[in-house]
Amino acid sequence: MSFITIGNALGCTINSHRRGWDGSICKNAETWNCSAKQQFRTDYCQQGDPRCYHIHIFEEGNPYCLIDDLGIGWLLEPYPEALNNQILLFWGKRFQEPRGISDINTRPKDYVFGAYRVRSVSPQKINEFKTLWKIEPYQDGWTRFQQPYILTVYYKSIIGGVYLKEVNRVAVENMFEKAAEQARSPHPNWHNPKDVERFEYFHAHLHEWFELARENAQRIEQNMVRTYSSRTTSSVLTRSPFVDSLKNLDVKKTTQSVATPAKPAKNGVVIYPLLEKESAKEKIKKCYSKEVLDAVMAVSLTRNILILTGHPGVGKSTLAIDLLDDSERKLIVPVGSTWRSREDLLGYVNPISNEFEPTDFTKFLSKADAAWRKNDKRTYMVIFEEFNLSQPEYWFGDILVRSQYPDDQDKLRIIELGGKSIRGVTSAASKVFVSPALRFVATVNNDHTTLSLSPRVLDRASIVDLTLEPRATLVRAELKLDEQQIMSIEELDALLKYKNAMFSLRAADSLKRCLNNLEELNMNNAWDALDIVLLQQVLTKVRLMVGDPANDNLIQGLEDWSENYGKYLRKCANLINGWTEALKDGRDVIQA
Incomplete structure (x- = not known):
């Protein structure tokens, strides 16, 4: 905010x-x-x-x-x-x-x-x-x-x-x-x-x-609005200390109905924008903040690799997909935990036919190459889901190196694949050109299932950390709750965020589905729906170990939370009470 x-x-x-x-x-x-x-x-x-x-x-x-x-x-x-x-x-x-x-x-x-x-x-x-x-x-x-x-x-x-x-x-x-x-x-x-x-x-x-x-x-x-209306720039608007009537401020903007190609060179730098439409910019600003929008916009100038971090369910993948709305210039690549070499990303040479068997990623590179040769300078984007599920240096090294060379150094931006040709791709040789208009967006999580990114990768990338407060999450999910219900979510989120047990967009979506089907679920009111969603999708992420002083402090806070909201959220309160008893008995709390 x-x-x-x-x-x-x-x-x-x-x-x-x-x-x-x-x-x-x-x-x-x-x-x-x-x-x-x-x-x-x-x-x-x-x-x-x-x-x-x-x-x-x-x-x-x-x-x-x-x-x-x-x-x-x-x-x-x-x-x-x-x-x-x-x-x-x-x-x-x-x-x-x-x-x-x-x-x-x-x-x-x-x-x-x-x-x-x-x-x-x-x-x-x-x-x-x-x-x-x-x-x-x-x-x-x-x-x-x-x-x-x-x-x-x-x-x-x-x-x-x-x-x-x-x-x-x-x-x-x-x-x-x-x-x-x-x-x-x-x-x-x-x-x-x-x-x-x-x-x-x-x-x-x-x-x-x-x-x-x-x-x-x-x-x-x-007064701020009147001052803004009398000026030609928006600097006063962005520094306003309050936000309320800003939502209703009618500021005419020039919107673009078509994608914006690469901007002309300025000081020797050609910009291939990650965000091409005003509608996409406004969506990011509304869902997250102007700071996040500014950070994403800056990547177009500084790096060709954008890494999105944040707690699970904060909307990293959704934001990445929303950057470009042209599906023909966008590819999603789920990273596998077993990836160990460039063959996992690019493909391999068939020993029988001596043809290179390409992956969808390699085909996409060839597609971006063909567009570049036709003087189509629009941005092409690859989204790597779970980028750090395996070590990127093993399988992403060639792209990491070749994409850093200057735009006019064609030979240095070519990757030799091997074999006599690329199967299914019209090409004179088995090689692929890394187009200067290519942009890579990666989503990463930080838990025991992932690997840390090395300085080699971090030095070539820009990182944007996404956070989404519970109230903003509810707004994004178009959920209207009573103030007391919102507060119960906010306070629980504040207690559990250090356990990575956040109220995510997925939880908000589940709550919305429950609220739309209260009768079918045999629930009496919104509190019942909130009770079951917090129980199943927030509290189940918590792990507590006996003897950890931080857990003692957390239990104190959770007991206070239960005292305030337990009469409405009985299932959650009962579970928390069970945690207290388990820790007193010397038993760790592990949900699954």
Whole structure:
């Protein structure tokens, strides 16, 4: 995701502070692990130098937060008012006395300390090269929680900035409800009596403030649209901090109904585009992001081999197939795990007829060669599925070498095949020319069934990593679910992504099929369909080994997830409960 969704909250990580963020320096700072670097704690905190960015974040008289320009300048320099009236959460790692953040038995998520309703953001110039951004809340618009270690947050990153995260509005409201329940306990144990009043006021006005934040973001968006309409370039549009009304922005574009041939040479470089139509570009931008589109477009200039990586089910093959919509100029080659030589890719010489027996790949090379000789400079593309199922250097070496020579070096781009001729191919000799207009796209997975790519291959290729968040996956599958159902998928995905148990496009497609056939499947509602799909296509990918501390942390998170959604997703909750019992009994969890 490249922009901040209007209506959601934002958040950022802060250092945990022993003195409660009241402006005081931590005592014995060298021994206190607040997540700041050891050198910083030694050089500044231990010496009484108040340079900690977060020391005043919940200070009674004048709370504010300082953020380094490297972390947030990408947003605030072009749009200094972007955070005004927004709800901003602060979180960090769980900490405990006397040493700070625990290195063991920590939970898999970050812990919310408090929140601001942002009043203003202003740059603080330190010197010619360094700027800090000062974020100040409304006097009645800030709070900190009584027990921050109770509350976890599930966020998603915003591409473009490494500091800010985006948090679903409903998740934030639910979190405050849970905090309110804790506050009504017999022994709430607030850090400061005034925190009770601040929390209750913040909680009571949260819904209203979210609406005001939405209105403010929409005003910024409208101003951006007006600015864009008055200019001839789209630079302002691509830097907009929010995305909402952009979906309805009517920008006239010149579309192409026919494929674009190779572009004329510029600085000695001829471009053979992987993407020929505007519709294909828009599809990639919509499904993934502008960053992915830019990366794919760049390959046309820099490399003739594009490698697509990403978790299974993220859409690597679909994207590759969508690059060109002309089936006559496109070939799909499934790579075999037993491939060990060029014969597996190109073919072999028949010892009886002395003819070369070509594969579909070799025939395709000859087809691209014939087009090139007829001055047809359009792109021809080969898609290698499961490129690293065997070592590419063994069977792809000839293509790897020959395709790198300059376009005008015909002799160097020829592969001698052997034999007197190529069977079924009209050719004067048994050889094939690697056309400069050929482009190779490879999909790779990274698991125990695949092999790592060598520097020899990586140096000649461009790699694009594809990620697809659950919400975007549902949109791409044209699935409409309740917000709570979407959140259940997002939170489970956040917990299991390190186990490669992602909610994939295949899972979304299965869910869609179930929802369209609830009656035939004897299911009562969408929750039943979601329950069975998550059980069969997400949780079945998980493996847990006894004694692995990371699994202990994961189980904690899964138990919290089951507590929140178990009444709707009973099958999933029962399976997770079984995992807990198995690990306690000393049994590994292996689904298949």
